[in-house]
Amino acid sequence: MNAMSKNLSELSGRKGLDKNLFEELGISADGSGSPGTEAMEKLREEFLVGKANVYGTVTFYDFLKPENKGKKVYVCNGSACMTAGTQEALSKELGKHYSAEEIGEMCCLGRCHENSAFHAGGKNYSGDAFTAIENIKKENAIIADHYQVGSMGTPIITKDYGEIKEYYQVFLNCLNKTPEALLDELKASGLRGRGGAGFSMAFKLDSCRNVKSDIKFIVCNADEGDPGAYSDRYILEQRPHALLMGMMIAGYITGAAHGVVYIRGEYPESVTIIQDAIEALRKEELIGKRVRGSGFDFDFKVIKAQGAYICGEETALLSSIEGQRPEVRVRPPYPTQQGLFNKPTVVNNVETLANLPFIMQEGGKAFAAIGTEKSTGTKLISLDGFFNRPGIYEVNMGTPLRVVIDELGGGFRQPVKAMHIGGPLGGLVPVAKIDELTVDFDSFAAAGFLLGHASVVCIPENFPLIKYLEHLFRFTAHESCGKCFPCRLGSTRGYEMLEKAQSTEYKIDRRLMNDLLETLETGSLCALGGGLPLPVKNALKYFDEELKAYFA
Template identity: 50%
Template sequence: MSRNISLLSGKKDDKNSLFGKIASSPNQESDNKIARDYNLGVSTIHSTKSFYDFLGDGFKSKKAYVCTGSACLCRGTQDLVSKKLDEKFGTDNVGEMVCLGRCYENSAFHYEGKNYSGEDINKLDKIIKGTHTGPKYTMKSYADTSFLVENEVFSTYKDFKDLLKKCLSDDKHNLIDSLKESGLRGRGGAGFPTGMKWEFCQAQEANKKYVVCNADEGDPGAFSDRYLLEEQTLKVLFGMVICGYLIGSNQGFLYIRGEYPESINITNQALNKLRDLGLLGKSILGTNFDFDMNVVEGQGAYICGEETALIASIEGRRAEVDVRPPFPTVEGLYKKPTVVNNVESLAAVATIFKLGNDSFKNIGNGKSTGTKLVSLDGHFNNPGLYEVNMAAPMDYIIDDIGGGFNEDIKAVQVGGPLGGIVPVEILRNLTLDFESFDNGGFLLGHASFVCIPKSFSAIEYAKHLFAFTAHESCGKCFPCRLGSIRGKEMLESAIYNNAKFSKELMHDLLETMESGSLCALGGGLPLPIKNLLEHCAEEFKPLMGK
């Protein structure tokens, strides 16, 4: 059935996503029309609509939304934000959104298509009048060579044109070899070599191929993709165009989460300008290369960051994870070979092609090369976004860049809600690369740092992670769908009813989720829970039975 939807969705109109049409369909009549146009049952349209938070009953009628992400939770700012929004708009008019990418100053909320944070909550009247725009975040490169943040090397439309001209006259295999040589590994979490992914896709025989930018940055604590989309848009878009050229694709999609409205607007403006300049569209720069791309707006589902769920979403299906293999490079969007890359992976390509692969390869430890953006939350004295050399010592990042912590911190969750929870004394001895975090039993992920203060209960944090997974589970496999709810219930009855929870049952639950889940949402949650149980054992002791 889902295969049929993929094929029908692509056959009818492979450029404008079915999902975009479903998401903007205002009523039953228009749902019926979409179903007729695509030769689908109307129940399929409803089933898709019912999957997404933003398309749920009454969601869009709210006036303001409070951020419920982990960083704001740990900072303890959101009760006050909720209170002030309730007072201004009425409780029924205030909803929730999960992580608005404002983790560096917390107190985050959303109002009328824009996000706010920090002191903004005290300026609601000005915000409503439209006379207040919040401050920008701190962002700086500490890397030997900046590939992502500084603008000298590549930032203007002229830079885009010049580099594209150069690349379009180069040999495709040389360019892919050069990317492989650079050692660039995917920044979306798994660290798969980008050049190799492009080569696999290039080798596929197919009448159509697609390039997809994964800009669903759902990890609470991370705001690096948001920055790149808003401030380094051309680097990201260049990565997509050149990927299209190298793999033989003429169509791309940027799947940008709906919680980042500014990113969506800025990216759309840049796409229009590139079209005006003839750098997108037919016969780019007088060659026989055609390429264009469109933005698809996410509708509030964390699982859409997982690449097969993201593909399902663009196709207008429920965003349920698919079994791999086949991998997207063989059978991806509309069942055609597809490269899915993270925003930061794509952004790095422009500078690598501009400066040459050596400059990237020579930074790092040989296996993790180049530079990486790190997102430091509001518990650092210098919160913000920083570009650092791969393999930089963590104590340098914590103290010299982050300026140390502004509160007593017991542990830091690195790499999103499925990342390890690392006690500060252990974190200080790691280096910022895939190997160091793997060897320590943790994950580098997207390199977001959410600090858990000593004053914040480890049990509450564990409950928060179970609740997050229960809410975001796509429901395809039962270890995750049921396990996350059971874990949440066990902790809730321990917290609210003073009931002891069974150590053995918790252990079995975590083992079942880890080994039996289809993807790294259910499969990944046990890592941070186990870290909490181990490193904060004293806090859990009074709640534990046999």
């Protein structure tokens, strides 16, 4: 982090979380789609930051930037809706009810199981909801989506936890133990982060715990940006207390009194459900000062994001909360040393945190007994609309991928050639490889893929892979934070090449493409630019027959 942004973190920290610049910008954009000049000027004065800082922040986000002004309805342009081929018909139908200027795009609404997804009047819709567009426009009707929820093995997260009064007994029991004892359980569990990188959670909590500071934060990364993933959405909406209790336990272990839930703006329902769940905790006096007479203080703040994939990267996320332009920060210092407002901060994924109640109730050893030696516990998998039973499935780590696809998902409903697993930066798995993989970090890594957040986007036989690769480069170009040039420039050069090869006689020079991939992989600051080459290389390796026509 450079000195300038460090100073801005301090400045932002003076105001704290209660009234925060990022949130205020979102509030002033509500209704019109972008904050006006007057509102920006007022906030700039109030928060003592420069004009360029506020403008730089506003223009970064899909839902704050001036181009968003006047938008009334948004079509999901995520990978799953694209390969399902539902976007064109949906846009055409919406075009009958809204002017072209009123229709925007969002990515992704987490309705990958039903497709035809769109956002209107602050609510999400999918499936055949677009046939009722007049009602939606007039009455802002709620039309619920439907997906399967299942498990095989030990249900940890999908298990119903009943009434919160009884469920939170797990947390009250934690308060009778020392933070060290709880940390030992976590260490014994072997829990690794579910957000993509698979980093040890106990290590993170331990290092935050060891930094002396009066103020510390537990930040839940609920930005679930990977198109195709909706397992965090499932937890936020169906298991909110597993997540909130997980954050409280993490707070007790590290000595943090503040929990921030950063939820993507594309999940409006999740924001409301989490806010309600926090209020339910307040009523039960389970949060606040000296919870139930103990020495433990804890409270939550919910932050609604404004549409930027890179805000899922943990350091960009912290800058986002601070109201800065969300550029990735150079590490070290790590967030556990200097995170939100330069204070020690733990950032964990929704699913990671939601495992803590089970670990504290059943013990770390019981958790470690599930799954494999290096990938303990279970994993949620999101299956898209190409499956006969699309939905969220929880399986023990180490479960054969074939079992997930055939027994839980019910197989494909039309011929599929590849699955993009683990988000846009995950590997492209040809169907011929299914039997070689088990659902755990090591199996995927050993085969040259990535488990990531375990979302599955299918690519049907009839979908051109060259078009899919162009989509990945375009996605990266749109989402790049611009901090480092391999990603900022390379993503654009990539889609230009792929587009030209489809629309003209131009053939891509293989050496040039390989150079580009190597530069992205070795020269990028974060895993957006650094991760893009993986699916591209997989495609070049396994689908040469289909792709060679586009290369010299």
